[in-house]
Amino acid sequence: MSSDYFAAPVLANQWVTLEPLAPAHADDLAAAVGQLHTLWYLDHIPAEGDVPAYIDGLLAEKDRVAWAIVAPTGEAVGVTTYLHLDPVNRNLEIGSTWVGAAHQGSRINPAAKLLLLTRAFEELGCLRVEIRTHFMNQQSRRAIEKLGARLDGVLRRHKILASGLVRDTCVYSIVNSEWPEVKAGLAARLR
Template sequence: MNFDQNLYLENEKVILRPLHQNDLPLLQTIAFDADTWRWTVTKIETLPDLKNWLNGSITDRQKQSRYTFVIVDKATGNLAGSTAFGNISETDKRLEIGWTWVSKACRGTGLNRHCKFLLLRYAFEELGYERVELKTDVLNLRSRQAMRKIGATEEGILRSHTLMHDGRRRDTIFYSILRAEWPQLKATIFADLSTSPTQV
C-alpha cells in the first residue's frame, strides 16, 4: 500500500478520492446527522468534532496507518461520505475496509455497494492482498446485512471490544473476504459492476 500515492478509484456511479483539508466545507453539509454516528466510535456533532476527525484521518495517512477516501456521488458531484483502508499488514497481505459513513440522502441508493466493489477489487487485484476484513457493532443490523450481501463471511464476535462515544462497550462482529473467494463474488454478486473501469 503506497500511502504517498493519490489514489482515485472510479466507476460510473462513484469516485473515491483522497481526503484533503479543503474538503471541510463540503463535509459540513453532510456530517451533522445524529443517525450517521449512532453505531460508530466517533461522534461528530460540531464543527470542532469534524475538524478533529478530518485532521486525525490525514495524520493517520501520514503515519501510514489508515488511508481515508471521500465518496463523490457522480450523479450530483456532491460528497456522499467517507471510507478507508486501515489495519494494514503488508507482511500478512491483509487490510480492513471500514470507517465508512454515508450521508442520509445517499443511504439505500447502492452507492456504498459500488464503493465496496472498487475497494475490494483494488485490494485483491492491484495490491494482491489475501484477506480483507470488515467489522461492525453487533447491534448494527443494517451494516451486518450489507456485509453479508457483498459475500463476506461472518467469523465471530469479540466481546466488550470497543469503547463507544456514549461510554458503552461494544461487542464487535468480524467479517472477511479472501482472495480465493473474490473471482466468484465478482462474477456473481458484483456481476453488474465488473465491467466498470477502475481509474487509479
C-alpha cells in the same frame, strides 16, 4: 509493493469516485453528516461542526488510508478507509465508512466497495480483506453480508466507545479465493 498499501489513489467507476480525503471536502461532508441520525453505537462519524478536526485526525493516522466518497454530482457524501494495513501478511481492513442519509441504499456504497475490494485483491495482492461492525448495527451487518463477506466471529466486549458503551464487534472477511464470486455479485447488483 508494501508502499502501495499506504497510497490513496483516485478510484472511480460510473457510480462513485473515491478521492484522497482532504480539507477541501469538509463543507460537503458537514452537510452529509447533518443528514445522519446519530446512532448511539457509532463512534466513527464526526459531529457536524467538527468535520475539519475529524479530517485532520484521519489524515494524521499512519496506519490508515482515507478517501472521500464523491457522488456523480461532484459532492463528497461520505468517507471510507483502509485501516490495520498489514502488507507483510497481505491483508487490510475496510472500515470507518459512512454515507449521508440521502445516498444510503443507493449504488454509492456497493460501488465504493467494488473499487476498494478491486484495489485490495487485484492491485495490492491481498489474501484477506476484513470488515468489522458493531454487533448492534443491523443495517451495516446486512450490507456487509450482502457484499458476500462471511462472519468470522464476534469479539465480545471488544471496545469501549466514547459514549461508555462496551461494543461487541462482528468480524467479517472476504478472502482472495472468494473474490471472483464476490466481484461478480457486486457487478450484478450495480447493473
